[in-house]
Amino acid sequence: MSHKRIPKRKAAIAVGSVVALGAAALLLPHANASQDGASDGASATPKTLKAGDASDLASQLAGLLGDAFAGSYYDGDSKQLVVNVVAGDDNNVVVQAEKAGAAVREVDNSMAELEAGAHTLKTEATIPGTSWAVDPRTNKILVTADSTVTGDKWNQLESTVEGLGSGMATIKKSEGTFRTFASGGDAIFSGGARCSLGFNVTAGDGSPAFLTAGHCGVAAEQWSDAQGGQPIATVDQAVFPGTGDFALVRYDDPATVAPSEVNLGEQTLAISQAADATVGQEVFRMGSTTGLSDGQVLGLNATVNYPEGTVTGLIQTNVCAEPGDSGGSMFTRDGLAVGLTSGGSGDCTVGGETFFQPVTTALEAVGASLGEAGGGDAGAGDGQEAGGEEVGDQEAGSEEAGAGGQGVGEESAVSGAH
Secondary structure (H helix, E strand, O other): OOOOOOOOOHHHOOOOOOOOOHHHHHHOOOOOOOOOOOOOOOOOOOOOOOHHHHHHHHHHHHHHHHHHEEEEEEEOOOOEEEEEEOOOOOOHHHHHHHHHOOEEEEOOOOHHHHHHHHHHHHHHOOOOOEEEEEEOOOOEEEEEEOOOOOHHHHHHHHHHHHHOOOOOEEEEEOOOOOEEOOEOOOOEEEOOEEEOOOEEEEOOOOOEEEEEOHHHHOOOOEEEOOOOOOEEEEEEEEEOOEOOOEEEEEEOOOOOOOOOEEEOOOOEEEOOEEOOOOOOOEEEEEEOOOEEEEEEEEEEEEEEEEOOEEEEEEEEEOOOOOOOOOOOEEEOOOOEEEEEEEEEOOEOOOEOOEEEEEHHHHHHHHOOEEOHHHOOEOOOOOOOOOOOOOOOOOOOOHHHHHHHHHHHHHOOHHHOOO
């Protein structure tokens, strides 16, 4: 490893799990891919955008179009922002969105209607093992039920969805079970629990700290970088369940050097700042159990009903994860921090639904910033996700996952947060 570390603190400051993957070797070369073919704001031709730039444009159009704005998503194939519009009799909103550089799609359901439907689900169908999020690609609410939702619970959920009206929501049945991904085992430890470190940060007072999942933070107060080892960090703040799943954990030694990077094994990826997710965006996840995996963002502001309680405001993806990956980092190809692994269903053999805590909201809530000695920026910036070739061989296979446990214990134990 090339990072500077305090003696005997090597394991405490690496982000992500040590794995050797073909994906990692291909991840960095495309980090500086430039935006291709951007057009000026007056053109009606959709702009070619990076995912981060698409997120910025979506935010601008949400304010510009008002009630006519019905969500948006990033089309990774065309590299364009697709904006849903409920135009009604006002064709000017379509013209405005097209001039701004978006590909415009007229839809039936407004954001107000979709949000009202999500509120109905919250009041009438908050059932453990269910989740929902607005899917802008279908202009509907995607409701997911895991394998525990059967009998009367399934009937209640189905009846609630039908009550929303035709064309408002769809139900998907998951074969797995929604759970947080904490696990007994090795990585970063506290008692019998294991999690993964998300991102090193600087706390509001300038001291070194890291972010991980809130359900890890409420499980135990102190964390070690070796099973049965001495604690190296103490939980400062934790939220779970409720309005998020995140925790700020301070290193006990204020001299700890905690670089802002993700450890990919044979190389590291520098993390420059945090960024908001965009539906359709390509993302990568690092965890102490399964190593490196990739996928796409499927939904924002998702609500998940775990057995421990309801968590709101999460990012829904199809990136796989398994027990022990909780708290691990989700990031873009060019080094932007996007999420912290919360939970989901399935595994990295069969796949499944996975949910992440947005890093931007976690940083704001705990008053921390990315980077060393306050040098990072909690906000999203330019060049958020580079295009380029697809990263190949993404899965963290059984050999790498198995080696990850050993590597974490020896070199990067603070990849997993307890």
